[in-house]
Amino acid sequence: MGAPAIEVKGLQFSYNDTPILEEVTFSVEQGDFLGLLGPNGGGKTTLLKLLLGILKPCGGVIRVLGEVPHNAKHRVGYMPQNTDFNINFPISVLEIVLMGRLYGSRIWGRHSRKDHLKAEEVLKKVGMWEHRYTPIGYLSGGQRQRVFIGRALATDPEILFLDEPTASVDPEFETDLFDFLRELNKEVTILVVTHDIGVISRYVKSVACVNRTMIFHKGGEITPEMIDMAYGCPVDLVAHGLPHRVLPAHEEE
Amino acid sequence: MWDALQFEFMRNALLAGVLVSISCGIIGSLVVANRLVFLSGGIAHAAFGGIGLALYLGFSPTLGAALFSVAVSMIMGGVSLKSKHRADTIIGVLWAVGMALGIILIDLTPGYNVDPMSYLFGSILSVSKADSWFTAALDVVIFLIILAFYREFLAMSYDEEFAFVVGVPVRFLYFLLLCMTALSIVMIIRVVGLILVIALLTIPPYIAEKYTNSLWKMMVLSSLLGILFTFVGLWLSYSYDFTSGATIILVAGVAFFLTQIIHSINGRTLQAHRR
Numbered sequence: 001m002g003a004p005a006i007e008v009k010g011l012q013f014s015y016n017d018t019p020i021l022e023e024v025t026f027s028v029e030q031g032d033f034l035g036l037l038g039p040n041g042g043g044k045t046t047l048l049k050l051l052l053g054i055l056k057p058c059g060g061v062i063r064v065l066g067e068v069p070h071n072a073k074h075r076v077g078y079m080p081q082n083t084d085f086n087i088n089f090p091i092s093v094l095e096i097v098l099m100g101r102l103y104g105s106r107i108w109g110r111h112s113r114k115d116h117l118k119a120e121e122v123l124k125k126v127g128m129w130e131h132r133y134t135p136i137g138y139l140s141g142g143q144r145q146r147v148f149i150g151r152a153l154a155t156d157p158e159i160l161f162l163d164e165p166t167a168s169v170d171p172e173f174e175t176d177l178f179d180f181l182r183e184l185n186k187e188v189t190i191l192v193v194t195h196d197i198g199v200i201s202r203y204v205k206s207v208a209c210v211n212r213t214m215i216f217h218k219g220g221e222i223t224p225e226m227i228d229m230a231y232g233c234p235v236d237l238v239a240h241g242l243p244h245r246v247l248p249a250h251e252e253e
Numbered sequence: 254m255w256d257a258l259q260f261e262f263m264r265n266a267l268l269a270g271v272l273v274s275i276s277c278g279i280i281g282s283l284v285v286a287n288r289l290v291f292l293s294g295g296i297a298h299a300a301f302g303g304i305g306l307a308l309y310l311g312f313s314p315t316l317g318a319a320l321f322s323v324a325v326s327m328i329m330g331g332v333s334l335k336s337k338h339r340a341d342t343i344i345g346v347l348w349a350v351g352m353a354l355g356i357i358l359i360d361l362t363p364g365y366n367v368d369p370m371s372y373l374f375g376s377i378l379s380v381s382k383a384d385s386w387f388t389a390a391l392d393v394v395i396f397l398i399i400l401a402f403y404r405e406f407l408a409m410s411y412d413e414e415f416a417f418v419v420g421v422p423v424r425f426l427y428f429l430l431l432c433m434t435a436l437s438i439v440m441i442i443r444v445v446g447l448i449l450v451i452a453l454l455t456i457p458p459y460i461a462e463k464y465t466n467s468l469w470k471m472m473v474l475s476s477l478l479g480i481l482f483t484f485v486g487l488w489l490s491y492s493y494d495f496t497s498g499a500t501i502i503l504v505a506g507v508a509f510f511l512t513q514i515i516h517s518i519n520g521r522t523l524q525a526h527r528r
Contacts, residue, residue: 073420103420
């Protein structure tokens with residue numbers, strides 16, 4: 001405790017000499033609920049993968065819970081954007097959720113009773129308990145997404161990273177999910193990548209916008225005019241409260 | 254069939270078929286799930302370099318192939334991680350260079366009239382007791398490793414990225430898997446030859462995947478299918494005097510196409526039901 005949940009300074013990342021992220025600097029306090037906006041290809045998922053240690057930065061410093069990203073592994077939960085890879089793999093819903101309980105497991109190990117109770121708890125939470133023995137390939141896109149959210153929760157994370165968690169779920173589940181996340185946010189820091197401005201306005205505590213660089217907006221309300229602007233150009237969302245103060249780096253390219 | 258069993262070479266061949274099919278089913282399932290089929294083909298062919306080297310230097314070709322293919326698998330694995338986008342090209346190069354090296358080394362081996370065909374197409378009928386012992390030991394080691402890290406291998410095979418995020422040592426497991434794959438391939442070469450390794454490594458798991466709902470069941474069914482294919486193949490090759498390795502693969506191939514057809518018909522009726 002004490003250390004910021006996420007601390008990023010001067011982060012650079014390029015892919016085959018194409019810069020994806022430049023000079024990204026921000027910090028997220030523990031207990032925050034951060035919504036990450038930005039155009040497609042703006043680097044949201046890349047930033048998430050850097051924070052998780054899946055990708056290595058080309059420059060700059062990242063600290064997650066005061067540690068180098070991958071060292072905080074058992075303290076973060078992650079839900080990827082795509083849930084349709086390996087669709088024919090013979091694996092059940094329960095097995096997927098139990099993947100979230102792998103950290104610190106003994107070799108030769110089977111999952112403990114505690115792991116199974118946790119899996120039951122999160123599967124009930126996401127409404128997939130009755131499908132626990134169903135192979136993943138038999139589920140719809142929305143159902144798969146619930147399973148993957150369940151898996152992220154099964155890690156008992158201190159920070160939860162969700163990449164477009166509501167991309168293909170029905171609106172009802174979306175509201176349920178965010179109500180649930182808000183409840184969870186009392187204990188857990190949450191970072192969610194989303195396109196949904198409505199969700200941002202109702203649930204998150206702070207907003208950041210990523211497009212090559214990042215503009216971070218800590219706390220405060222999100223006003224209706226911000227949302228309007230966000231629809232026009234998400235980048236402008238940063239100009240929170242001061243509609244015309246767009247930072248130089250974000251000027252139109 | 255039964256009269257064939259009185260020959261010791263036939264009993265050895267059947268034993269070798271069972272033992273190889275076990276490791277083949279376990280490792281093949283992981284190879285298919287982790288999309289290492291091309292890499293495995295590369296290992297199998299490059300292994301010929303090790304066979305040539307062993308013959309040239311005068312030690313056991315099986316040992317030579319084992320050392321060489323493990324080394325090559327590590328290089329290929331490293332390349333796959335480092336330069337993902339050209340990994341297939343580099344594997345293809347190593348594949349060909351390994352084979353060429355083996356052939357030249359055999360050319361250079363003085364007074365040694367080795368028949369490369371037995372390595373290219375296998376010779377299960379000349380498998381020795383020692384080979385079978387080695388395969389049995391390998392089966393035990395592979396079984397214990399998979400038992401120890403089953404959940405980790407499952408996580409890596411299904412979603413490597415997530416497995417990495419939760420702290421599964423995916424890199425270690427990846428190289429461990431390559432190592433086991435390389436050693437299994439060396440034993441499969443004895444049975445069906447290096448050209449046909451890929452078929453015995455991939456066809457059983459591919460069929461098994463369609464009829465199972467978990468990775469370990471897929472492994473068990475793959476092993477059983479492998480045993481079935483080698484037995485039927487051996488019986489046909491004995492009865493009609495065909496090359497054993499090729500017959501085994503053709504049996505597997507027929508099963509592959511049959512299940513494909515059955516599955517696509519079933520798939521259609523299933524879809525009709527859902528509608």
